[in-house]
Amino acid sequence: MAEWSFRDMARGELNVDPIQSEFFSTEAIDGLTEALVRESIQNTLDANKSGETALVRFWFSGKGEALPAKSVYLKGLEEHLRAKGSGLTTVPTFQAGIPFLLIEDFGTRGLRGDPEQERDAESKNDFYYFWRNVGRSGKREGERGRWGLGKNVFPASSQINAFFGLTKRDEEPATLLLGQSVLKVHEVNGHRKYPYGYFANVAPDDQFALPISDEQSLNQFRADFHLARTNETGLSIVVLMPDEDIREETILRAVLRQYFYPIMTGLLSVLVTKAGNELFVDRDSLNATVGDMDASFRGELLPMLKMAEWAISVTNPISVKPYPSSSAPKWEHDALDESVLEQLRPEFEKGECLAFEVPITVKPSGKPEQASKFRVFLQRDLTMQSHRPMFVREGLIITDAVRVKQRGVLSLVVAEDKALADLLGDAENPAHTEWQSRSAHFKNRYKHGESTLNYVKRSVGAIVQMLTQSASEQDLTALADVFFLAQPPTPEERRKAKSKKPEPGPEPPNPDPVEPPQPRPLQITQVQGGFTVTASKSLAAARITAAYEVRRGDAFNRYHPADFVLGEDPIEIATHNTEVIEHTLNQLRVGPLEKGSALTVTGFDQARDLAVRISVEES
Numbered sequence: 001m002a003e004w005s006f007r008d009m010a011r012g013e014l015n016v017d018p019i020q021s022e023f024f025s026t027e028a029i030d031g032l033t034e035a036l037v038r039e040s041i042q043n044t045l046d047a048n049k050s051g052e053t054a055l056v057r058f059w060f061s062g063k064g065e066a067l068p069a070k071s072v073y074l075k076g077l078e079e080h081l082r083a084k085g086s087g088l089t090t091v092p093t094f095q096a097g098i099p100f101l102l103i104e105d106f107g108t109r110g111l112r113g114d115p116e117q118e119r120d121a122e123s124k125n126d127f128y129y130f131w132r133n134v135g136r137s138g139k140r141e142g143e144r145g146r147w148g149l150g151k152n153v154f155p156a157s158s159q160i161n162a163f164f165g166l167t168k169r170d171e172e173p174a175t176l177l178l179g180q181s182v183l184k185v186h187e188v189n190g191h192r193k194y195p196y197g198y199f200a201n202v203a204p205d206d207q208f209a210l211p212i213s214d215e216q217s218l219n220q221f222r223a224d225f226h227l228a229r230t231n232e233t234g235l236s237i238v239v240l241m242p243d244e245d246i247r248e249e250t251i252l253r254a255v256l257r258q259y260f261y262p263i264m265t266g267l268l269s270v271l272v273t274k275a276g277n278e279l280f281v282d283r284d285s286l287n288a289t290v291g292d293m294d295a296s297f298r299g300e301l302l303p304m305l306k307m308a309e310w311a312i313s314v315t316n317p318i319s320v321k322p323y324p325s326s327s328a329p330k331w332e333h334d335a336l337d338e339s340v341l342e343q344l345r346p347e348f349e350k351g352e353c354l355a356f357e358v359p360i361t362v363k364p365s366g367k368p369e370q371a372s373k374f375r376v377f378l379q380r381d382l383t384m385q386s387h388r389p390m391f392v393r394e395g396l397i398i399t400d401a402v403r404v405k406q407r408g409v410l411s412l413v414v415a416e417d418k419a420l421a422d423l424l425g426d427a428e429n430p431a432h433t434e435w436q437s438r439s440a441h442f443k444n445r446y447k448h449g450e451s452t453l454n455y456v457k458r459s460v461g462a463i464v465q466m467l468t469q470s471a472s473e474q475d476l477t478a479l480a481d482v483f484f485l486a487q488p489p490t491p492e493e494r495r496k497a498k499s500k501k502p503e504p505g506p507e508p509p510n511p512d513p514v515e516p517p518q519p520r521p522l523q524i525t526q527v528q529g530g531f532t533v534t535a536s537k538s539l540a541a542a543r544i545t546a547a548y549e550v551r552r553g554d555a556f557n558r559y560h561p562a563d564f565v566l567g568e569d570p571i572e573i574a575t576h577n578t579e580v581i582e583h584t585l586n587q588l589r590v591g592p593l594e595k596g597s598a599l600t601v602t603g604f605d606q607a608r609d610l611a612v613r614i615s616v617e618e619s
Contacts, residue, residue, distance in 0.1 A: 002217065004076035004181065006188075006197035007207040017087065017184040018134070018152070018195050032157050033246050035431065037254035038396075039153045040103050040237070041270075042432065045262065045395055047108035047126075047235075055106040057228060057271040058251050059278070060242075065226060066097030073164070073199070073224070073240075074098070077181060079188055080197060081160055087184035087195075092159060092241060101157075101246065102225055103237040110169040110233045115176055115211045127167070127211075131178055155182040157239050157246055164199065164238040166221060168229060175218050176211040248273045255281065256290055256301060261414075262395035264308055303381075304390060307412050310353050311377045317355035318344070320463075325361045325369065328451035331462035331577060333469075333596075341466055348467045353379045358459060362419040363447040372419035376459050377412040378467075384408040386572045389460040391415070393424045400434040402457050404573040404580055407602070411460040420456070427453055454579070461576045521616050530602035531612060540617040541581060541591030546601070549609040556613060559586050570603040591617070 041056055048054040067073060074094070081091045113125030118132065130151055154163040162181040168174060179199025186193050198209035212218065222229070225238050239246075252272050262268040269282035281289050290301050321335050336344075348354060356376040363369040381387065386405035391398045391413045415421050427435040427442040427449075435457065436442065437450040446452065519536045526532075533544060546566070547559040564571050567583040578597040581589045590599050604610055 002199055002201050002212050004074075004080065004179070004197055004199050005202045005207065005209070006080055006181075006183075006186075006193040006195075009185070009192040009194050013192075015185045016195075018182050031245050031250075032153070032243050033250040034254040034258060035153045036103075036157045036239075036246060037251060038258055038432065039151070040105075041255075041259050041262075041268065042396060043151075043235070044105040044108055045268065047105070047110070048267070052107040053266055053269055053282075054108060055269050055271065057102070057104040057106070057278075058255075058273060059102040059104075059226065059228075059271075060248055060273045061100045061102070061226070062276070063097060063099060066099040067224065069094040069097060071098055071224075073179070077160070077162065077197070077199075080181070080183060080186065080193065083183075083186040083188050083193070085184055085186040087186075088160065098241055100225065101239045101242040102227065103239070104227065104229055105234045105236075106229070106232050108234045110235055111165070111167040111176070112169045112171055115173070116208075118208070127176070130165070131180065131211075152182070154237055154239055155180065157243050159241040159243060162199075162240045164221075164225075164240075166218070166227065166229070166236045166238075168231070168233050168235075170233055173213045176213055177218055177221055178209070178211045248275070252279070252289075253293070253297060256286075256293070256297075258397055258399075259395070260286060260290075260301065260305060261308055261392050261397065264305070265312060265395070267395055303410055304412065307353065307377055307379060307410055311355065311375070311412055311414065314355040314375075314377070317357040317375055320356055320358045322359040322361075328448040329360060329455035330451065331455065331458055333466065335462070336466050345467055348378070348380050351380045351382045353377065354467075356463060360420055360452065360455065362423050362452065363449075364423075365445055365447060369447075370419035372417045374413060374415040374417065374420055374456060374459070376463060377414070378460065378463060379410045381408050381410050386574070387411070389413060391456075393428075394421050396432060398424075398428065398433060398435065402460075402579075403567070404575050406460055406464060407572065407574050407600070409460070409464055411464075413456065413459060415456065423449065423452060424456065457579065458577060461574075465576050522614055524612060524614065527600060527602060529606055530600065530604050531610070532598055532600045533614065535578075535593040535595060535597040537595055539591065539593040541589055542593060542617065543615045544588045544590070544599070544601075545613045546586050546604075547611050548605070549611050555611040556586075561585055564604060566601065571601065572603050574600045574602075 037058075040058075044054045044056050061067075078091075078094075080086060081088055109126075111127040111130050113123070113127040115127050117125050117128040134152070155161040157163075160181070161183055162179065164177065164179040166175065166177045169176075181197045181199075183195050183197070185195055200209035201212060202209055221227070225236075227236050229236050252274055255270050255272055259268060259270070263270065263281060263286050264283050266283050269280065271278050271280055273279070279289065287305060290298060290305060293301075318336070318340065321337075323329050323332070323335075344354060354377070356378070357373055358376060359371065359373050361369050362372050384407065386407045387410050388405050389402050389411040391401040393415050415424055423446055424435060426445055427437060427439055429436055429439065435453055437453050442449060521535065521537050521539055522542060523534050523536060524531055525534070533542070535542075545556055546564075547555040548563050549555050550558045563586075565585055566588055567573060567580075573580060573583070573588070575590065576596075576598040578590050578593045578599065580599075581591055583589070588599070588601070
């Protein structure tokens with residue numbers, strides 16, 4: 001009978017504790033629930049059989065269907081959980097039973113490949129890369145994962161860091177079962193134990209973990225964990241004792257928020273437990289399911305659902321001019337003809353939806369360049385609320401692709417063309433929440449790679465700027481009250497100055513001609529509740545510090561986080577043709593900047609005076 005086993009570590013073997021779960025500790029992911037949902041469904045979309053709608057099932061056992069405390073599925077595990085150095089701060093008693101979360105996908109190929117493979121080979125082996133690799137992925141170009149770290153969210157979602165996986169494939173052996181627990185280097189009975197343990201048939205000579213394949217054990221597992229899978233290919237994951245934050249309602253919210261787009265396109269459907277029953281969500285029931293959620297959630301998601309539904313139906317988007325393929329991509333003011341803009345501006349101001357198709361050239365290093373494209377969908381929010389642009393790569397929402405909000409604009413950017421989707425996927429962090437131009441998977445893999453990435457990220461701001469630039473005017477006196485700039489003399493002061501007669505004396509020499517002042521590299525103007533900084537020349541970066549004025553002392557030295565924190569409510573940041581590199585407390589660093597690049601920060605207390613200090617880094 002299979003049981004849990006952690007191999008002994010050899011003398012002198014390096015102690016290395018797993019840290020992969022830290023890759024999912026990001027503000028862009030709302031806790032473990034969203035990380036778990038994103039990884040589960042992303043794997044399903046990658047393994048989807050062409051032309052089929054993939055189905056993912058999330059099922060909670062609750063207390064009623066929990067495993068008994070003395071379950072065979074814990075045999076050999078508890079002594080490791082309670083061992084010194086296991087990494088668990090608390091270990092449950094299991095007296096109330098062992099609840100679990102079941103995640104199954106259908107319409108997928110399962111984990112194919114030789115289950116006894118122990119090293120890299122030329123042939124693709126999903127089983128080997130899923131169970132026997134960390135930070136190494138067998139996924140090829142064009143698939144959504146790159147890092148080989150996503151599967152670590154399964155043990156991270158368990159209070160005892162343990163999960164099972166049963167896969168059904170269309171090859172022999174057809175069905176395989178394995179369990180894995182990820183702890184730290186620990187000691188049991190005087191023996192140092194490796195962090196990764198398996199529920200498996202362990203070879204006595206070399207402690208190699210072999211998957212379970214006998215029919216009796218597999219049938220018992222299906223019954224004990226309420227699997228819906230019988231003969232369908234795919235993967236069933238069981239997370240033992242899921243984290244307390246992972247609940248029915250948080251799973252449903254994460255599914256709707258993170259994967260509404262592939263559901264709407266018919267690529268995905270989901271079964272999720274709600275109030276003890278299974279709720280089926282597909283493109284026909286999506287809007288009704290969101291409509292049954294609380295008012296705050298509906299207000300967040302329904303506008304994007306409406307825009308996405310319209311975006312999917314668009315067949316004739318407005319074409320943006322291509323840039324010269326020999327150069328790095330860059331947004332120019334004439335990317336749309338003025339005659340086209342004159343027609344679009346009234347439509348945009350009335351709140352009508354606009355669709356644009358943007359050509360782009362992808363240049364993989366050492367390979368021929370490829371023509372590609374992406375689409376941008378815009379709508380003026382007449383309530384003038386601020387929204388982050390939403391970026392979708394092959395059905396996966398990249399939640400933190402752009403961190404700043406666009407005031408008064410709802411926007412959706414969709415990249416589904418393979419060449420560009422591959423580039424964007426290579427730039428993603430392990431949690432697939434943002435695009436990083438300096439990532440090891442991206443750097444030096446593309447000619448003009450960083451410029452291509454920025455071209456996509458800045459698309460919303462660039463097009464909005466073209467749609468609104470004719471109405472924009474600079475108020476040169478706007479900051480007179482806020483930033484204590486010197487006031488021009490009044491007419492009375494001018495008359496008094498002219499009436500004063502000069503004292504007699506020698507004629508003063510003619511002064512040397514004064515050189516005209518050079519324009520400042522950055523100009524600052526007031527907007528309601530904040531300020532705008534505009535570049536008059538190219539700069540590498542600029543650092544902006546803000547603080548409320550005080551009666552005594554230096555405003556910047558007297559700043560306190562209770563006043564405001566840049567990037568957190570109610571402070572909103574919007575950029576044009578530049579990016580926020582970092583923001584901490586009351587400081588922002590933006591760049592690179594070109595002539596016309598702008599940053600707007602709003603949301604400050606309008607009853608208080610604001611001081612702003614700027615330093616520049618020349619190109």
